Amino acid sequence: MPAKKLNLRKRYELLTRGMGWETTYQKMDDVFPYDSFEGIKITDWDKWEDPFRLTMDSYWKFQAEKEKKLYAVIDSFAQNNGQTNLACASYLSAIKLFITGVTPLEYGAHRGFAHLGRHFRGDGARIACQMQAIDELRHAQTQVHTISHYNKHFSGLHDPFHQFDRVWYLSVPKSFIEDAMSSGPFEFITSISFAFEYVLTNLLFVPFMSGAAYNGDMATVTFGFSAQSDESRHMTLGLEIIKFMLEQHEDNLPIIQRWMDKHFWRAYRLLGLVAAMQDYMLTNSPMSWKEAWEVYFVENGGALFEDLSRYGLKMPKYHELATAEADHISHQIWSVFCSLGNATGFHTFLPTEEKMAWLSEKYPDTFDKYYRPRFEYWAEQKKAGTFEYQKGLPQLCQVCQIPMVFTEVQTDPMQISYRVTEHGGDKYHFCSDGCKDIFEHEPEKYVQAWLPVHQIYQGNCGGPTLPEVLDWYKFKPEDSGDYIGSKDYHRWQEWKGADKKVKQA
Amino acid sequence: MSDKKNTVFLILQDNEDARPIIEAVEQDNPDANIQYQPGMVRMEAAGRLLVNRVTVEENLGREWDVQELHLNLISLGGNIDEDEDKFEISWR
Numbered sequence: 001m002p003a004k005k006l007n008l009r010k011r012y013e014l015l016t017r018g019m020g021w022e023t024t025y026q027k028m029d030d031v032f033p034y035d036s037f038e039g040i041k042i043t044d045w046d047k048w049e050d051p052f053r054l055t056m057d058s059y060w061k062f063q064a065e066k067e068k069k070l071y072a073v074i075d076s077f078a079q080n081n082g083q084t085n086l087a088c089a090s091y092l093s094a095i096k097l098f099i100t101g102v103t104p105l106e107y108g109a110h111r112g113f114a115h116l117g118r119h120f121r122g123d124g125a126r127i128a129c130q131m132q133a134i135d136e137l138r139h140a141q142t143q144v145h146t147i148s149h150y151n152k153h154f155s156g157l158h159d160p161f162h163q164f165d166r167v168w169y170l171s172v173p174k175s176f177i178e179d180a181m182s183s184g185p186f187e188f189i190t191s192i193s194f195a196f197e198y199v200l201t202n203l204l205f206v207p208f209m210s211g212a213a214y215n216g217d218m219a220t221v222t223f224g225f226s227a228q229s230d231e232s233r234h235m236t237l238g239l240e241i242i243k244f245m246l247e248q249h250e251d252n253l254p255i256i257q258r259w260m261d262k263h264f265w266r267a268y269r270l271l272g273l274v275a276a277m278q279d280y281m282l283t284n285s286p287m288s289w290k291e292a293w294e295v296y297f298v299e300n301g302g303a304l305f306e307d308l309s310r311y312g313l314k315m316p317k318y319h320e321l322a323t324a325e326a327d328h329i330s331h332q333i334w335s336v337f338c339s340l341g342n343a344t345g346f347h348t349f350l351p352t353e354e355k356m357a358w359l360s361e362k363y364p365d366t367f368d369k370y371y372r373p374r375f376e377y378w379a380e381q382k383k384a385g386t387f388e389y390q391k392g393l394p395q396l397c398q399v400c401q402i403p404m405v406f407t408e409v410q411t412d413p414m415q416i417s418y419r420v421t422e423h424g425g426d427k428y429h430f431c432s433d434g435c436k437d438i439f440e441h442e443p444e445k446y447v448q449a450w451l452p453v454h455q456i457y458q459g460n461c462g463g464p465t466l467p468e469v470l471d472w473y474k475f476k477p478e479d480s481g482d483y484i485g486s487k488d489y490h491r492w493q494e495w496k497g498a499d500k501k502v503k504q505a
Numbered sequence: 506m507s508d509k510k511n512t513v514f515l516i517l518q519d520n521e522d523a524r525p526i527i528e529a530v531e532q533d534n535p536d537a538n539i540q541y542q543p544g545m546v547r548m549e550a551a552g553r554l555l556v557n558r559v560t561v562e563e564n565l566g567r568e569w570d571v572q573e574l575h576l577n578l579i580s581l582g583g584n585i586d587e588d589e590d591k592f593e594i595s596w597r
Contacts, residue, residue, distance in 0.1 A: 007588070206579060229576065229579065235580070300582045
C-alpha cells in the first residue's frame, strides 16, 4: 500500500520551512543586504504563509495545464482567421496600446520578483516571489505570442519593447514599474502586489478582458484570463504581505501607509490609459470605466480597506478625488490621444454617434456638458478638412509623466489642474496633489525622471522634427493617424467585402 | 462599522470546466448573487462564499482537487482559507 499522501498544509510547511538556514561563513546581513534599509521590521519570517499553500509540484502541474489550454485556443484562433471576427479593426488600437504599454510591465514585474525571490530573508516569501517571477514571464510571453498573430495582419504591433523605452505615452507605464523596481523589496511588493494587483488590477484584466470577449477577440480574452488566474494568487499574496508586515511590528504601519498612498496614486494614474481603452477604444464596451471603478474600487476596494482598518491602515490618500475623476478621465485622455494622433503608434478615431449616445447615458453629469462639444467640434473640422493635430509638445507631470490634461473636477472641471514646487533652484510641475506629494517626499529620485518631451527638446530623440522622432520610435508611417483611411481600415474593408465570397465557396 | 457584511466575490471563466463549480457555489451559497458577463461569471455574497469539494465532485462525477480552481479562476475579493475540502473567501 502506498504511503498516505500528506495534506496540503503539511506539504506547504515542508516546502517553506527549514529550506533556508542561518549562514555562518557570511553574515546574514551580507547575504540579504536589501531587506532592512527601508525600515520594515520583521521579527519572525515563519509567520509568513501563502493562503493557497501552493507547492512546486502543483504549481508546475496547474501552470502547464493553463499553458496547454491557452496555446490550443491561440492555434485555433489563428487557423480559423479569428481576426476577421473582431467587432471592428479599430478595436485593435486597444491591443496595440496593450502590447506596447502593458506587456513590458509584465516583464518588469518578472525582473522585480526574481530579485525579491533571491533577496527576502524568509524562505516562504522567497518561494512565493519565485513563483510570481515565473508567472510574470509567462504573461509577457503569452501576450507576445498572442499578439504576434495580429502583427501579421495589422500595423503598429512590430516593436513593443523598443518603443517602451522611448515613446512619449509609454513613459507612463515605464516610469511606474521602474519607480517600483528601483525601490527596496518591501516597497516593490507593496506597490506591485498590493496597490497595483490587489487594489487596481481587476480594472485592467476583468472588465477590459470581458470587453475583448464582447468584441470578438477570443485570443486576448484567453491570455487575459489565463494571466488573471495567476493574478488571483498574486492579489492574495499582496494582501498577505500587507497583513504580515503590519502584524510584525507597529513601526511598520506609517511606512506602509505612505507606500500605499504613493503607489495607489501612481497605479491609478497609469490606469487612466485603461479608462480610455475601455470607454473609447473598445468598439462595444460592456461596462464603462466609471461603472468598473464603482464595483472594483469603491465597493470591493472599500471592503478590503475596511478589513485592514483593524491594523490602523486607512484608505489611500486622494481616493475621493480618484472617484470624482471617474466621470472625467477617460474623456480627457482620449482627447489627448486624438489631438496628438499623428504621434501615436495606434490609430485614433472620434466617437461615433452611437458611441456618444452610450457615453451620454453612462456619464450623464459630464459627457454632454464638457466632452461631447469637443468631439463634435473636431468632427466638424475633420469634415471641413480644417482639423490640425497639436503642433507643440505637451507639458508633462514630473511624476506620472502624463500630459497635463486632468482638471479640477471637484471645483471647476474646465480648469486644468496645475501644481508646482521648487527643488534645487528648479521648478517642477505636477498634474495633481498626489503626484506633487510623491515628488516632495523623494525629490532626488524624481528630478532624474526621463521626461520624453524634455528629451525631445534636448535633442536626444532622433532629431528636432516629428518625422525624425517617430522614426527613432520605429513608428512606420502607416502606424499613426486616423483609423478611417488607414492601411488597417482598407484591409478590414477588403475582408468584410470578401467575406461573402469566402462563405459561398 | 455597521452589521452589514461586506461583499466577497469570486470570478470564474464562463466555460464548461467552471460550470460544475458555479453550480456548486449556487447550491452551497443560496444567497449568492450570480452575474453572467461576457466571458466570465461573477459570484458575490455578503461576508462569506464557500466552494465545497464534495458538492463539486457530485456535480462533476469524479474526484476534484480544490486547487483545480486555479485553472479557471479570474479574480476574487476577500481573505482566503483553503484546504483539501473547501475554498472559502470571507471578510471578517
